[in-house]
Amino acid sequence: xxxxxEDRLDRWLDSALNEHGKAEPRAGLEARVLANLAAMPxxxxxxxWWPLAVTTxxxxxxxxxxxxxxxxxxxxxxxxxxxxxxxxxGQASAAPRVPDxxxxxxxxxxxxxxxxxxxxxxxRTQPKxxxxxxxxxxxxxxxxxxxxxxxxxxxxxxxxxxxxQRKKEIxxxxxxxxxxxxxxxxx
Amino acid sequence: MAEAVISxxxxxxADADTSATNARTNDHALEVAVREHARLVYRIAYxxxxxxxxxxxxxxxxxxxxxxxxxxxxxxxxxxxxxxxIAWRVAIERNKRRPEISLxxxxxxHAIGELPSQLASxxxxxxxxxxxxxxxxxxxxxxxxxxxxxxxSTVEELAPHEIxxxxxxxxxxxxxxxxxxxxxxxxxxxxxxGKYESP
Numbered sequence: 001x002x003x004x005x006e007d008r009l010d011r012w013l014d015s016a017l018n019e020h021g022k023a024e025p026r027a028g029l030e031a032r033v034l035a036n037l038a039a040m041p042x043x044x045x046x047x048x049w050w051p052l053a054v055t056t057x058x059x060x061x062x063x064x065x066x067x068x069x070x071x072x073x074x075x076x077x078x079x080x081x082x083x084x085x086x087x088x089x090g091q092a093s094a095a096p097r098v099p100d101x102x103x104x105x106x107x108x109x110x111x112x113x114x115x116x117x118x119x120x121x122x123x124r125t126q127p128k129x130x131x132x133x134x135x136x137x138x139x140x141x142x143x144x145x146x147x148x149x150x151x152x153x154x155x156x157x158x159x160x161x162x163x164x165q166r167k168k169e170i171x172x173x174x175x176x177x178x179x180x181x182x183x184x185x186x187x
Numbered sequence: 188m189a190e191a192v193i194s195x196x197x198x199x200x201a202d203a204d205t206s207a208t209n210a211r212t213n214d215h216a217l218e219v220a221v222r223e224h225a226r227l228v229y230r231i232a233y234x235x236x237x238x239x240x241x242x243x244x245x246x247x248x249x250x251x252x253x254x255x256x257x258x259x260x261x262x263x264x265x266x267x268x269x270x271x272x273i274a275w276r277v278a279i280e281r282n283k284r285r286p287e288i289s290l291x292x293x294x295x296x297h298a299i300g301e302l303p304s305q306l307a308s309x310x311x312x313x314x315x316x317x318x319x320x321x322x323x324x325x326x327x328x329x330x331x332x333x334x335x336x337x338x339x340s341t342v343e344e345l346a347p348h349e350i351x352x353x354x355x356x357x358x359x360x361x362x363x364x365x366x367x368x369x370x371x372x373x374x375x376x377x378x379x380x381g382k383y384e385s386p
Binding site: 005006009010012013016017018019020021023025026029030032033034036037040 | 217218221222225226229230233234239242243246247250251254318319322323326337340341342343369372373376377
């Protein structure tokens with residue numbers, strides 16, 4: 001490339017690049033930009049509020065879920081009670097019932113909240129059964145009773161036998177009393 | 188809620204986050220930035236995108252970004268360069284999403300055919316469409332650092348030190364890149380001219 005030719009190319013390039021950079025926006029660019037920006041804050045505000053909205057929604061959903069679960073708990077407790085009674089009755093046939101005073105309650109007595117939560121977890125882990133009331137694990141009191149019977153079977157048997165005898169005596173007395181009252185009425 | 192009314196009285200800008208005074212100051216700074224530098228932002232966008240519609244969209248997007256960071260605007264020492272950098276980034280991002288420029292064979296041969304007359308009367312004539320496209324094509328073939336420096340140099344409002352700020356490099360590096368870019372373009376033009384004249 002000779003010097004003259006280079007000058008010519010330089011001039012052309014200057015002109016071409018100058019032309020290349022020439023760009024005039026449509027009239028009113030600033031006003032359009034400002035108008036667009038003026039319309040923006042609503043979105044920005046919305047963007048600032050959405051985390052709060054999401055948090056609130058999550059809180060409401062959690063509360064609703066908690067309420068629903070809390071509402072279900074008595075249903076769980078009802079079978080809990082009946083099943084517990086059935087199991088205790090079943091155990092009574094196998095192992096004699098122990099009077100309340102004989103139970104070492106302080107030994108394994110957990111707080112009601114912890115036992116409640118334990119039951120909830122246990123209830124959740126168990127599959128839903130078709131049987132009603134659903135079988136459920138022994139309560140702490142029942143477990144203590146079972147442990148006592150396992151540990152002191154003889155004492156438990158004696159207590160149970162005495163209980164049975166007392167029960168029979170009471171039933172016999174009650175039967176006599178009703179028979180006497182019936183005969184008095186007949187007279 | 189803080190509201191500031193932009194000087195023409197028609198456009199309110201609201202800000203829920205800052206106090207009323209801060210919001211007004213920020214909004215005022217933003218308004219000043221728009222009024223003073225919207226054209227610069229537009230030209231930077233146009234130098235990259237080569238399309239008025241896209242350049243305007245990029246300008247809007249750039250100022251939306253400024254709005255997002257308008258609290259920083261007060262502390263910015265050189266708002267012009269700061270805005271130029273934002274505009275440059277927005278334009279580059281948009282350009283990446285677009286298909287590359289391509290010239291048909293007819294357009295290229297027509298542009299090359301016009302090259303000698305264009306070169307002869309560079310000062311008098313404005314570039315034809317094909318010539319402008321040819322220049323774009325030649326610029327697109329440049330290595331990226333050279334192309335970026337040359338593209339920004341076509342924006343008349345930007346001085347070499349401002350181009351350096353936008354590109355995150357030194358002024359001497361920008362000057363060197365511009366020199367090399369021009370050399371490459373001249374060589375290519377000379378080759379094209381020779382190719383046309385030789386047959």
